[in-house]
Amino acid sequence: xxxxxxxxxxxxxxxxxxxxxxxxxxxxxxxxxxxxxxxxxxxxxxxxxxxxxxxxxxxxxxxxxxxxxxxxxxxxxxxxxxxxxxxxxxxxxxxxxxxxxxxxxxxxxxxxxxxxxxxxxxxxxxxxxxxxxxxxxxxxxxxxxxxxxxxxxxxxxxxxxxxxxxxxxxxxxxxxxxxxxxxxxxxxxxxxxxxxxxxxxxxxxxxxxxxxxxxxxxxxxxxxxxxxxxxxxxxxxxxxxxxxxxxxxxxxxxxxxxxxxxxxxxxxxxxxxxxxxxxxxxxxxxxxxxx
Numbered sequence: 236x237x238x239x240x241x242x243x244x245x246x247x248x249x250x251x252x253x254x255x256x257x258x259x260x261x262x263x264x265x266x267x268x269x270x271x272x273x274x275x276x277x278x279x280x281x282x283x284x285x286x287x288x289x290x291x292x293x294x295x296x297x298x299x300x301x302x303x304x305x306x307x308x309x310x311x312x313x314x315x316x317x318x319x320x321x322x323x324x325x326x327x328x329x330x331x332x333x334x335x336x337x338x339x340x341x342x343x344x345x346x347x348x349x350x351x352x353x354x355x356x357x358x359x360x361x362x363x364x365x366x367x368x369x370x371x372x373x374x375x376x377x378x379x380x381x382x383x384x385x386x387x388x389x390x391x392x393x394x395x396x397x398x399x400x401x402x403x404x405x406x407x408x409x410x411x412x413x414x415x416x417x418x419x420x421x422x423x424x425x426x427x428x429x430x431x432x433x434x435x436x437x438x439x440x441x442x443x444x445x446x447x448x449x450x451x452x453x454x455x456x457x458x459x460x461x462x463x464x465x466x467x468x469x470x471x472x473x474x475x476x477x478x479x480x481x482x483x484x485x486x487x488x489x490x491x492x493x494x495x496x497x498x499x500x501x502x503x504x505x506x507x508x509x510x511x512x513x514x515x516x517x518x519x520x521x522x523x524x525x526x
Contacts, residue, residue, distance in 0.1 A: 242284050243275055249285075249363070250292050252327030252338075256358045257296035258303065259316040259343050261520040267295045289363075290373045293355055300351040307347070311441030313449070315510050316343040317517045318479050318496040320524045335481040337362040340498045340510050343480070345392045356381055357388035401501040407483040409506065410476050410499060414485055417464040418474070425457040430505040435459060440514030443494075444468075456509065479521070486525070493522040 247268065254264035271291050281287045307314045319326065321338065329335050336342055337358060346354050352374060359365040359373065371381040401409065409428055416424040435456045439445025450459050463469060472494065475486045479498055487495035496518065500508035512518060 239276060243272055243288070246285055246288055248324050249327035250288055251325065253289065253358065253363065254292055254296055255319065255326060256337055256343070256346075256362055257293065257354060258299060259346070260303075260517075261317045261319045263299060263303070264296075265520075267292060267299065270295055286369075286372075289359075289365075293359070293373050297351045297355060300354070311439075312445060312447045313436045313438050314347070315436065315438035315512050315517075316340055316480070318484070318498065318512055318521050320521050321478050321481050325524075329481060333361045334363075338481045339500075340480050340482065341500045341508065342392065344510070348391050349388050352376075353384050353388040353391070356384035357392065360385050401504060403483070405504065406499075406501055407476060409501065409504065410483040410485060413460075413499065413506065414474050414476065417460045420461050420465060422457050422461050425461060426453050428506055429453045429456055430502060430507045433505075433507055433509065435509040435511070437511040438514050438517065440516060442515055443513035445511065445513045460509075477525070486521075493518045493525065496521060 250268055250271065251264055254267045255261050258264055258267070271288060274291055275288065278287070318340075321329065326338065327334075329338070346357065349357065355374060356370050359370050360367075365373070367381045367385065368378050370385070371378040374381065374384075376384075413425065413428050415421075416428065431453050432451065433453055433456050435446070435450040437445035446459075450456055468489070469487075471490070473488045475488070476483055477486050478484070479486075479496060482498055482500075484499070485495075485497040486493060487497070492515075495511055495513045497509060497511045499506045500510070
């Protein structure tokens, strides 16, 4: 007979993927799963464990999103999601374009525009294929209301979004060329990889060096990254390309410590956005899963 722990362990990757998409913070998502497991252990016989756990995790995340919004309003500088190293199935299935797309930095940033119920409806529908009726049951609302939440969420997310159009191999090649050009101080080469209206955001959280405001435009962004590569602090740094949030990204190491994760966003063969996380609190989870 399957034990309760075994049932929860089997569902864990999917639940972690759900919680992370809802919160944008992997460490918070892990805390949610701890709470969910305690409730699971205390619960009476459950007819459909997956549905029960999905509802519990979703509602625990909705409760946390309210306080998270208040924290993010007072956050120092730009707030970006906590990067996660993907692969190995740790965040559940990533078989469809929707599942992969909903994990990207670009989409997670856009999800910050939504109300918590809108975010839940979008994630449950897009990433996990729940019907509007199932979403209504999870959120304890009417089906018409669930449809409305999802429709509003799609409008907010789809309108400003540029779809990832480069193949994974092509995207990795572009990222590798980006690292090489920045390291060589090849300003012209770097500019050729960037879209004219490229934007760079950085999240240091007041705990690490990072630009407080976005940098816009091909020339300014190219100069920014060449300058960072030439900075004395980067002299002993090493760089690697890894799969982060289902996208090729740059990992920067200062000795044994992960010091930055740079996640590009593409439109065809051009980089249209760069999101750099240097806040050490947000790098701890990724670093732990790289060791």
